Amino acid sequence: MFRKVLIANRGEIAVRVLRACREMGIPSVCVYSEVDRTALHIRLADEAYCIGPAPSRESYLRIDRLIDVARRSNCDAIHPGYGFLAENPALPRACTDVGITFIGPSPETMELMGSKTAGKQLARRADVPTVPGTDDPIDTPDEAQSIARNMGYPVVLKAVAGGGGKGMRVITDDEAFPSAWRDASSEALNAFGDPRVFLEKYLDSPRHIEIQIFADAHGRVVSLGERECSIQRRHQKVIEEAPSTVVTPELRRKMGEAAVRLARAGGYVNAGTVEFLVDANLNFYFLEVNTRLQVEHPVTEQVTGLDLVKLQIAIAAGARLPFAWETITPRGHAMEVRLYAEDPDNNFFPCPGKILARRIATGPGIRLDEGVYRGWVVPLEYDPLLSKLIAWGNSREETLARLRRALDEYTITGIRTNVSLFRRILAEPDFLRGDIHTKWLDELLARPRPPAVPPRPETEAAAAIAAAYWESIQPSGSSTAQIPSPSSRWKLDGRRSQLDRQP
Amino acid sequence: MKFEVHLDSVTGKTKHIVDLEKDGSSYKVSLDGQPVPADVILAAPNAVSVILNGTAFEIHIAPSLDGTYKLQTGPHEFQADVRDPRAWRGRKAGALEAEGRQQIVAPMPGKVIRLLVNAGDHVEAGQGLIVVEAMKMQNEIRSPKKGKVERLQAKEGQAVNAGDILAWVD
Secondary structure (H helix, E strand, C coil): CCCCEEECCCHHHHHHHHHHHHHHCCCEEEEECHHHCCCHHHHCCCEEEECCCCCHHHCCCCHHHHHHHHHHCCCCEEECCCCCCCCCCHHHHHHHHCCCEECCCCHHHHHHHHCHHHHHHHHHHCCCCECCECCCCCCCHHHHHHHHHHHCCCEEEEECCCECCECCEEECCHHHHHHHHHHHHHHHHHHHCCCCEEEEECCCCCEEEEEEEEECCCCCEEEEEEEEEEEEECCEEEEEEECCCCCCHHHHHHHHHHHHHHHHHCCCCEEEEEEEEECCCCCEEEEEEECCCCCCHHHHHHHHCCCHHHHHHHHHCCCCCCCCHHHCCCCCEEEEEEEECEEHHHCCEECCEECCEEECCCCCCEEEEECCCCCCEECCCCCCEEEEEEEEECCHHHHHHHHHHHHHHCEEECCCCCHHHHHHHCCCHHHHHCCCCCCHHHHHHHCCCCCCCCCCHHHHHHHHHHHHHHHHHCCCCHHHCCCCCCCCHHHHHHHHHHHHCCC | CEEEEEEEECCEEEEEEEEEEEECCEEEEEECCEEECEEEEEEECCEEEEEECCEEEEEEEEECCCCCEEEEECCEEEEEEEECHHHHCCCECCECCCCCCEEEECCCCEEEEEECCCCCCEECCCCEEEEEEECCEEEEEECCCCEEEEEECCCCCCEECCCCEEEEEC
């Protein structure tokens, strides 16, 4: 096992990895930027080193400084967490150069599977379904149209040089094809100087379902089942759950086998996630591979009973996966919400600031993974993720009830959070039925919000009493409590006698 | 002690008179002239527990930049403007005005992007003093009182943390 592990991250994931190390009896080393001196992972750390100023380019993304800290503190492994350098092959390369183990896949695997196009080619070779399409540019509209007919509508034309929706046209029927072709290629020419387009099957309202895989260095690859991550706001996951309401044991087996085939083809080692799009007929298509631990990994931990971070460390140290993949079937149901310091009433603007007070959610079936505490100032330099609130229960209904209950218990005072977004989603009939897709949340947010439930008169009375009471216990003239500079002793004495006259 | 509480919520604005009279370790509470069976305590930092006629409420309170309070209980939010009898004497035209020398502090970490006044300027209560930008949002920090800008510590372009002193107004 490792002598000591460097945790090359911050926030809740640094705390998560630190806890895993501590449970395994491995000393760990934390790093921080200048603004993170007071962060929770540093308060909990055994050893901590400053690696530079607040901007992540000058601290958490500095491979040279991380390697330097690792060597100075005698670490023999680095855990990258997620984000920052977790999917940058330069970090595992730098680790290899100095004889430190990177807890994750090899840099070659990262390059092979991490990029969208390379990943798609590998998926084809591994017989993993990808979104049907041509990939290569098509020369003539007639040729394209006959491919579209064979593929079946709807299809989408995309610019080869494309991005940002430019040169993209969704075509729902044969008649619309010629004009869509003209529009797409002229738009592509104007936007990118390259009129070439290719054709893909268009998936209408797909789900995002991903498979957690694990591979050891001895050739065993397993699937730990799926996570449903279709609740997204502008492509950012907001709620994740396992199991998915639409995945049958048969589909789970098929998706798991496809993910394992892909991992084998890429020589994958350690934890990884294979993301798929799933259409209304439950056909699944490869989307991309995340060559790291995911934010939403606790959902899988709750339904499998495994500790994925400890498993990552053990596998990096050369351990074998201790089970056959057939033995892993999800038990119960788990759901995670990502609580952010952002204002849902103001376009989800980040709202960092000081956490004046907190009331924490606990009790049966509740887990809170976080990197915050009362009195801490959420810095504005980083992702404003505060807490991951995870609920689990025997059924989806019980899990939903626990999550709702925990969201009512969990309050943060002093900064705005997106908790009201979850209250809204958890009241939507579509969501409760599991009738969701990747654009569902964006569509929901585009609709006018249902009118807020008005407070009852007793609630308003209690609020008025609380406000008056709060005012009464504020130190008299609290905002002036600072000692004034003694510019004039006469003035001071005058003030004091004024105060004495207060009844 | 009598307080005039102006509440603002989704149902609109209301005004209540709350009288809190110390009664041993607790308070006798009356609301809009009527005695009410209410028990009120500070349960935790920034959390007031009110048991009103047997119904329990926990109300979380945070001060706002403009001197009002933000109240949260369950899914409900209120903005409360509490007028304290201790501050009534010097108040003009109904506005709540701070007394004495006032420290102007940065309410959030950010960057000072504009100074709207100079040291020595006379300012009115509510007049903008300094613009602080945090997460691409500009926030004008206003004077809590009529008076003179004694010292201006903030400089344009300066990065500030929450609680940093920007100026004094006396």
